[in-house]
Amino acid sequence: MGESIPFATVLAASVHDMKNSIGMVVHLIEELRAQLDPDDPGCAQLQFETARLNNYLMQLMVLYKLEQQQYRFNSEECYLDEFIEDLVLMNLPLLTPRGVTVRQQVEADLCWSFDAQLVQGALSNILTNLIRYADGRVAVSAERVQLAANAEQGGLVIRVEDDGPGFPDEMLGVLEGEAMGVDFIGGSTGFGLYFAQQVAAAHRVGERGGEVRLSNGGSLGGGCFELFLP
Secondary structure, three states: OOOOOOHHHHHHHHHHHHHHHHHHHHHHHHHHHHHOOOOOHHHHHHHHHHHHHHHHHHHHHHHHHHHOOOOOOOOEEEEHHHHHHHHHHHHHHHHHHHOOEEEEEEOOOOEEEEOHHHHHHHHHHHHHHHOOOOOOEEEEEEEEEEOOOOHHHEEEEEEEEEOOOOOOHHHOEEOOHHHOOOEOOOOEOOHHHHHHHHHHHHOEEOOEEOEEEEEEEOOOOEEEEEEEEO
């Protein structure tokens, strides 16, 4: 009997095949929406769930590459107003059918270096998860923050807030990578938050890495997701 293949390798190969199938499903949904009423809630829900599934598969591949040290980290300067506008526009087809409006707020000329693809993937997942609980409003903002008395210890924070019921008390505070669990009743695994935490940790300046924090209240009174990047 030959050596067994590591489960991570089997999973990565399976994810690749599943992504091909999901790509075909996305194409078929677009064709169906062209033939049916584009405002039909069933079509909108199908598109929403397919997009979520596709995002999960992409994130699984990224996590595998990060663990295997195969991911090509690409840190480059990004203007946050353009970055957040692109993020919202990319998710607009999922936001509009649900009647969710998004407020954007960014400091003028705010620019920061980070892996835009990684951060966009993490925030897109958070955004699509939050709109399931939002009553109708979401806010996305970015600003410089002071992490320590030393000016060199500053960082960037990107916030995604909603006007929903907020996060459970046990989830509040700084997230740790091992905090992901499974809610068999609600069907939640915390995978999106785990992915965001790994993306934050992958951004390092010297000994400092990024982090994710959850709180309630904020500008809209609901949940507040914060991604800190050094």
